[in-house]
Amino acid sequence: MDMDIKALDKKYIANTYGRADVVFVSGRGAEVFDADGRRYIDLGAGIAVNAFGLADPVWAAAVAEQASRLQHMSNLYYTQPCVKLAEMLCRRTGMKKVFFGNSGAEANECAIKTARKWAFDKYGDESRATIITLKNSFHGRTITTLAATGQDAFHTKFGPFTPGFVYASAQDAGEVRALAEKGDCCAVMLELIQGEGGVVPLTRQYVDEVVKIAREHEMLVIVDEVQTGNGRTGTLYAYQQFGFTPDIFSTAKSLGGGLPLGACLLGERVEHTLGAGDHGSTFGGNPVACAGALSILERIDDALLEGVRRKGEYIRSALSGAKGVQSVTGMGLMVGILTDKPAGEVARAALRRGVVVLTAHEKVRLLPPLNITDEQLREAVEILKEVIGE
Ligand SMILES: *Cc1c(COP(=O)(O)O)cnc(C)c1O
Numbered sequence: 189m190d191m192d193i194k195a196l197d198k199k200y201i202a203n204t205y206g207r208a209d210v211v212f213v214s215g216r217g218a219e220v221f222d223a224d225g226r227r228y229i230d231l232g233a234g235i236a237v238n239a240f241g242l243a244d245p246v247w248a249a250a251v252a253e254q255a256s257r258l259q260h261m262s263n264l265y266y267t268q269p270c271v272k273l274a275e276m277l278c279r280r281t282g283m284k285k286v287f288f289g290n291s292g293a294e295a296n297e298c299a300i301k302t303a304r305k306w307a308f309d310k311y312g313d314e315s316r317a318t319i320i321t322l323k324n325s326f327h328g329r330t331i332t333t334l335a336a337t338g339q340d341a342f343h344t345k346f347g348p349f350t351p352g353f354v355y356a357s358a359q360d361a362g363e364v365r366a367l368a369e370k371g372d373c374c375a376v377m378l379e380l381i382q383g384e385g386g387v388v389p390l391t392r393q394y395v396d397e398v399v400k401i402a403r404e405h406e407m408l409v410i411v412d413e414v415q416t417g418n419g420r421t422g423t424l425y426a427y428q429q430f431g432f433t434p435d436i437f438s439t440a441k442s443l444g445g446g447l448p449l450g451a452c453l454l455g456e457r458v459e460h461t462l463g464a465g466d467h468g469s470t471f472g473g474n475p476v477a478c479a480g481a482l483s484i485l486e487r488i489d490d491a492l493l494e495g496v497r498r499k500g501e502y503i504r505s506a507l508s509g510a511k512g513v514q515s516v517t518g519m520g521l522m523v524g525i526l527t528d529k530p531a532g533e534v535a536r537a538a539l540r541r542g543v544v545v546l547t548a549h550e551k552v553r554l555l556p557p558l559n560i561t562d563e564q565l566r567e568a569v570e571i572l573k574e575v576i577g578e
Contacts, residue, residue, distance in 0.1 A: 193223070208539055215242025218560040220544065228539070229568040231556040232546045236383075236415050236522070239442040239484045241557035247445045247483045254479035263473060270473035273482050277453060280424055280485075282433060284459035287452045288473035292414030293328025295438035295450035298467055299377070299410045300332060302436055302454060304352075306408060306461045307374035319410075320367050320376040322358040326384035327377070327412055336377060339385070358382065358390055361397035368405040375408040375436075376401075380426040383415035386549035387517050387524025392430060399432045408435040408457065414450070415522070418442035419488040419558050422497035422520030429519065442558075445484040449477040488558070496520045496558050499565055503554065506569045511577030523554040527576045537575045543568045552576075 193211050211223040218241050220230045233241065240247060254269060261267055274286035287298045300319060307316040319336065321327065327336040334342050335349035338356075343349065354373070356363040364376060376398060382388040402409045409432070416426035417439035423429050425437065435457045440450035448471075454461070471477075500520040507525055508516045514526040527534055531547040538545045546553040552572075556565065 208536070210539060217241035217244070218557045218564045226542070228542045228544050229560075229564050229571075230544045231554045231560075231568055231572075232544045233442075233555050233557045234446065235546065236420055236441045236555040237444070237446055238557055239418060239445050240487065240559050244445060246487065247480050250483035251447065251476055251480040254476045259476050260471075260474055262470065263468060267473070267475050269475045269478035269482060273478045273485070274451075276482065276485055277451065281437075281453060283437070283453040283455050285454040287454070287462065287467060288478070289440075289450040289452070289469050290448040290471050290474075290477075291328070291450045292412075292438065292440035293330045293333045293450075294469065294472075295414060295440050295452045296327045296333050296336065296377075296412060297330060298452035299412075299436045299438045300336065301467055302452065302458050302461050303375035303408050303410060305466060306458050309461065310406075316372055316374045317352045318354055318367075318370075318373045319352060320354055320356050320364055320373055320407075322378060322382070322390075323355050324358055324382050324385040324388065325355075325377075325379050325412075326382070327379075328414075358388070359394065361394050361401065364398050365401050368401050368407060371405075373405070373407055375410050377410040377412060379412045379416065380430055381416050381421065381519060381522060383522070383553075384548050386551045387522060387553055389517060389519060390430075395430045395432070410434060411437040413437050413439040414441055415555075416519075418484065419493055419496055420520055420522050420555070421518075422493055422500060424488060424493070426519065442484065443481050444477050445480050447474075447477040447480050449474070449481055492558060499556075499560065499562070502562075502565065503569060507573065507576075510573050513576055517551075518554075521554070521556055521558060521560075524548060524551040525554070525576070526551050529576065534572075534576055538572055541571045541575060543571045543575075545572065 213223050214221050218230050220228050304317050321336045321338050323338040325338040327333040332350040335353045354367050411427050411434040413425050435455045438452050443449050504516050507513050512528045517524040531552045534552050535545050
């Protein structure tokens with residue numbers, strides 16, 4: 189059965205993914221089982237998607253209940269779950285309005301469109317449509333969010349890309365200033381911890397400086413919290429640890445707890461920017477995805493966030509200075525580990541030993557479910573230490 193699935197996948201699935209050699213069939217929390225019944229500890233959470241792990245019973249019940257009542261009516265009508273979710277998001281962040289899409293890239297598309305419309309409304313033309321993004325960033329796989337992504341590797345083969353993106357250093361705010369001074373920019377867009385780029389946090393000093401430059405040059409600050417959001421870094425959103433509030437932020441991944449859901453949150457400067465017909469999505473705000481998301485967000489409380497910070501500290505202290513480990517970066521349960529061995533080799537060896545880990549650029553990347561137990565984490569970290577050190 190196992191072999192069939194792999195062969196059929198190779199035959200029928202578009203060949204865009206290099207898959208690890210395992211077929212997963214079920215799970216519970218931070219434990220996942222393959223087709224042979226073998227148990228693994230999951231430190232990847234489906235790339236930071238399964239906030240409360242696999243088959244989370246609270247989320248599954250919320251999803252099942254909504255699916256059995258009303259799964260979709262479209263945005264032509266009022267439905268309950270998306271409104272409740274938007275209210276909760278705004279109440280917990282101080283943002284004013286929410287647009288729902290189905291993915292991180294779509295949430296970022298909305299952020300980009302909103303910033304450009306804001307500048308158009310302000311200046312009456314498209315002369316300030318440019319958006320500054322950071323080198324080594326990742327913002328998605330659509331043609332526009334690839335253009336926003338500040339990595340040359342993503343800028344070949346699929347051109348022409350959407351114009352209007354310029355890239356600045358993620359260390360030297362002087363580059364942001366130089367671009368801002370050209371006078372054609374409406375926004376700067378940041379990942380506070382560059383996730384796909386190797387779990388590289390921006391420094392507080394750099395972020396302070398960029399926010400100041402944006403204010404001085406009448407630019408919006410957009411934060412991409414697709415990966416860092418929804419409790420991952422030990423606060424509900426990562427910007428809450430950087431001492432400022434963005435004008436716009438996007439989130440996705442953990443928000444839906446396993447179902448596709450993205451959100452673009454709009455602060456007071458852009459609260460009225462989008463009007464009827466400016467943007468839309470057939471599936472956006474889908475009742476089932478939103479009912480699931482509500483059940484996730486309700487449980488990301490102070491106690492859970494305290495646990496995320498404590499477990500993150502445990503991983504950092506257990507791995508810092510361990511044999512074969514060069515550095516450990518990140519915040520909360522978003523961890524990057526630079527190892528002597530190539531990251532891919534560590535990930536394959538860990539999988540063979542029953543631990544699922546991710547990679548990002550040259551690093552091993554950990555994004556475990558937020559509710560992973562101390563015992564599961566200890567067991568997985570011990571195995572990972574052996575794999576990295578051997
Ligand atoms: C994953 C990710 C995206 C893209 O999200 P999709 O849901 O794959 O479209 C965008 N930005 C960041 C920071 C991400 O980590």
